[in-house]
Amino acid sequence: MKKYCFGVDLGGTTVKIGLFDAEGNMLEKWEIPTRKENSGMLILGDIANAVQGKCRQREISAEQVQGIGLGVPGPVVSENTVNMCVNLGWHKFEVGDTLRALTGIPVKVVNDADAAALGERVQGCGKGCDNLIMFTLGTGVGGGVIVGGKVIEGAHGAGGELGHMVIAEPEEVSGHCNCGQTGCLEQLASATGITAITKKALEEAGEDSILRSKPSFSARDIFDAARQGDPLALRTTDKMMRYLGRAAAFVACVTDPDIIVLGGGVSRAGEYLRAGTEKYFHMYAFPTMKETPVVLASLGNDAGMIGAVSLVCGR
């Protein structure tokens, strides 16, 4: 009897769903919208419908499905309970048990950034690494920390909250972080963060910059300007990479990883970002870790699905 698994990456806008074989090879993927109305009460029903629809279409029985791995944008405890997902309108409840009741299929739940880290470990740039740190540089900064092949969930599901190390002094950043603190890594190294510190630098410095002529600019524009030699963009991206490299060195003192992975939208800045972050990581790292490589994530948007499914598939 052939076995299948589903890997689901639940985001604030879309739900990415993948059908996998029992070895974790992707057979098919598709997306459905995330319906956030009514405190997100429709979301799990929509996922259950999508899974059951696919099973009917492919003539797969529920018994043939080994499990569903579900990545969610919030802290997760015991591969089941979500404490709070602000983006979805969810408060604390047993997400895994609920989706299992709706589908009759075993479910394991994982934080989305942790899922991405797991994905890079099983099929991406960190293949074969038992110990891995991943920074997901998107609208915010997420983190996934893997030790001995397993994600660190933590006592409150907040293991790997790498974006909220209060690494900078208040004057280095712009305003407060969403978490309420001031000086979080997220305020420097997210797309929003690098944009905010660059705007602040433009306001404070009188100097000329390619960016000054634009009515608005994105993280991508800032990195493009830096690669073109724009001094102000060089300065703010350097500052961002210095804090990111230093944060990576702090995390490495805790887990001593095989590899440090940079993912998320901002990581499309590519080699410039990787090399700069690695330079500062090596500067601040404990001597025995100075050879630990900083690499770019390789799975893109599929990492979450692939990592989530790894919790329920055979490998």
Add this chain to the structure above:
Amino acid sequence: MKKYCFGVDLGGTTVKIGLFDAEGNMLEKWEIPTRKENSGMLILGDIANAVQGKCRQREISAEQVQGIGLGVPGPVVSENTVNMCVNLGWHKFEVGDTLRALTGIPVKVVNDADAAALGERVQGCGKGCDNLIMFTLGTGVGGGVIVGGKVIEGAHGAGGELGHMVIAEPEEVSGHCNCGQTGCLEQLASATGITAITKKALEEAGEDSILRSKPSFSARDIFDAARQGDPLALRTTDKMMRYLGRAAAFVACVTDPDIIVLGGGVSRAGEYLRAGTEKYFHMYAFPTMKETPVVLASLGNDAGMIGAVSLVCGR
């Protein structure tokens, strides 16, 4: 047939050895000197002799001994291999295999700070906590990080090297750290560190201080002065606790522990140190972790033996 275990804490001056029953209860403990001559080649033979002597004395056969847990002052990989123990004169070798060959008893090796953290988890202030961070504040600053009941060894045995987070700017500390970096937590929060930053403050500030009258002073003198209201000692201990609390908040973003433990000689400063560190930890911690307690270690010098033996005994 009754079963026994040995827990050994190998330090730079003495080797602490404990005989335990199979449930990890200590039956007897004693010490032998650490003979560091000849690149530390005599040490394992001395430990083997001590273990075998105790077995003869108590009429315990080798078959009745379940294992030896050995804590060593250096990075350990795979519960066997030591990369380097500067204090003992050891270079890289298979410590566990060697002691097993000498005694005929299974051996598991662990870093000493990790052993202390394990000890506090199984029988001390962290009893029952699956996730624990411990800072060992002694001559240096060691760390032990436990996740899911297990120590994080890391890729190079350097997991939990919490003393070497480069947390301060160079001007905040005195000189360089032993590891070669400048600004390590160890340069602020070890006995040596708090003494050095206090001496530096005395030199830089003209203000009066109880400490100025002393020809030399220790970490203990500094904390005593602070408790007596000495403004300069209050300032330097506050600075030390601020960096320690902030470092704890960084580590908590990685592992989200149940509890944060302060041990080592400096932790004899007691409630003053605990409360000050906890205040700053809560100031810098990610919101969901603000209730995580900072506590003082409770096992004193026995923590290492108790933690080491926990790797080989029944529990």
